[in-house]
Amino acid sequence: MLIMENTALAPFTTFGIGGPARWFVEAASEDDIAEAAGWAREHGVELFVLGGGSNLLISDAGFDGLVLRVGLRGIETASAAEETGQTIYHAAAGEDWDGFVERVVQGGCAGIECLAGIPGTVGGTPVQNVGAYGQEIASVIESVRAFDVEQHAFQEFTAAECGFAYRRSRFNSSDHGRYIVTCVNYRLTPGGPPTLRYADLQKAFANREAAEGTPTLAEVAAAVRRIRQTKGMLLVEGDPDCRSAGSFFKNPVVAEVELKRIAACGDKDPPRFPAGPGPENAGRVKVPAAWLIEQAGFAKGYTLGAAAVSTRHTLALINRGGASAQEILALAGQISAAVENRFGIQLEMEPVMVGF
Numbered sequence: 150m151l152i153m154e155n156t157a158l159a160p161f162t163t164f165g166i167g168g169p170a171r172w173f174v175e176a177a178s179e180d181d182i183a184e185a186a187g188w189a190r191e192h193g194v195e196l197f198v199l200g201g202g203s204n205l206l207i208s209d210a211g212f213d214g215l216v217l218r219v220g221l222r223g224i225e226t227a228s229a230a231e232e233t234g235q236t237i238y239h240a241a242a243g244e245d246w247d248g249f250v251e252r253v254v255q256g257g258c259a260g261i262e263c264l265a266g267i268p269g270t271v272g273g274t275p276v277q278n279v280g281a282y283g284q285e286i287a288s289v290i291e292s293v294r295a296f297d298v299e300q301h302a303f304q305e306f307t308a309a310e311c312g313f314a315y316r317r318s319r320f321n322s323s324d325h326g327r328y329i330v331t332c333v334n335y336r337l338t339p340g341g342p343p344t345l346r347y348a349d350l351q352k353a354f355a356n357r358e359a360a361e362g363t364p365t366l367a368e369v370a371a372a373v374r375r376i377r378q379t380k381g382m383l384l385v386e387g388d389p390d391c392r393s394a395g396s397f398f399k400n401p402v403v404a405e406v407e408l409k410r411i412a413a414c415g416d417k418d419p420p421r422f423p424a425g426p427g428p429e430n431a432g433r434v435k436v437p438a439a440w441l442i443e444q445a446g447f448a449k450g451y452t453l454g455a456a457a458v459s460t461r462h463t464l465a466l467i468n469r470g471g472a473s474a475q476e477i478l479a480l481a482g483q484i485s486a487a488v489e490n491r492f493g494i495q496l497e498m499e500p501v502m503v504g505f
């Protein structure tokens with residue numbers, strides 16, 4: 150295992166921002182992970198786990214510790230219990246997420262077709278319970294295998310033990326920094342129908358002739374990627390609108406009774422959508438952060454130095470070229486303050502802050 154010094158981190162992130170890692174290592178196996186974690190402990194340095202770098206803002210000073218990049222590869226399938234007829238896919242944490250979705254869709258299994266086009270690795274998906282276009286990873290995770298840096302041992306978690314909620318799991322909340330995910334097991338449905346819950350997606354197939362039948366999983370995944378591209382939410386070489394970390398703010402979840410107050414602040418009824426399943430979401434709705442930001446006076450394309458609001462999606466902050474982390478945070482600060490002034494709502498940042 151080769152531990153390198155002063156390695157530039159910006160090229161490992163979709164923002165293209167951030168200073169160097171004091172130490173940096175690529176882990177290709179579970180043994181490498183255990184060894185690297187042991188090295189960090191022996192040397193008393195902080196450990197940061199890097200996947201595809203698509204949900205991060207790294208500070209301009211970089212990270213004064215060991216960055217462990219997860220490079221474990223391999224995908225295997227195994228049939229699940231006969232009574233469910235579902236298939237379990239075992240995917241190593243360093244696999245490219247969109248490549249995995251493509252493989253599952255080509256294999257005729259339903260469950261993650263709407264999550265096509267999300268950048269990053271398999272190992273990143275349970276961390277913030279990724280979701281898009283009507284699907285969330287929590288609903289298809291069977292179990293997660295991870296290395297516990299405190300106990301120096303591997304452990305397996307069932308989906309229920311992962312503590313999933315909107316953009317949340319035990320891995321980014323109560324146990325933040327404790328576990329390194331090495332493998333995720335997904336329970337998918339052979340021959341299942343695609344999920345067509347999301348309005349944009351339904352619109353994409355609105356003119357389909359009855360004779361053409363239900364869209365296939367591959368058609369739905371392709372439509373999701375197309376929609377994502379129109380919003381700058383697909384990584385496309387040379388597209389400045391995708392030099393981002395995706396959505397920079399989470400959609401606030403508010404009590405339904407709050408909607409009247411929000412409408413009065415904005416002179417308009419706010420759009421809303423279900424907060425999600427679970428008793429904790431009863432009587433609550435999600436209000437799109439993009440709408441709040443627009444109503445607070447920020448249009449697509451608004452710029453502050455080399456940082457900007459994407460020209461195609463108000464929720465994504467982008468690096469126009471040479472932006473510093475400080476510039477991104479200054480823009481984020483302006484936006485949050487304006488939303489709070491107008492609506493009394495504190496926006497929460499979605500990307501993970503590293504080295505601040």
Ligand SMILES: Cc1cc2nc3c(=O)[nH]c(=O)nc-3n(C[C@H](O)[C@H](O)[C@H](O)COP(=O)(O)OP(=O)(O)OC[C@H]3O[C@@H](n4cnc5c(N)ncnc54)[C@H](O)[C@@H]3O)c2cc1C
Nearest residue numbers: 198200201202203204269270272273279280281330394395
């Ligand atoms: C253009 C664009 C569009 C996006 N669209 C969406 C979207 O639609 N929905 C959505 O939910 N997200 C979206 N994202 C955010 C991001 O792609 C996801 O959160 C993704 O799952 C992050 O995975 P990653 O491997 O890049 O993680 P990284 O960004 O490398 O890391 C993010 C966090 O996860 C931790 N982590 C990563 N891998 C592991 C591991 N193996 N073990 C333990 N911890 C780990 C890191 O330590 C860090 O805390 C988008 C991002 C971009 C740039």
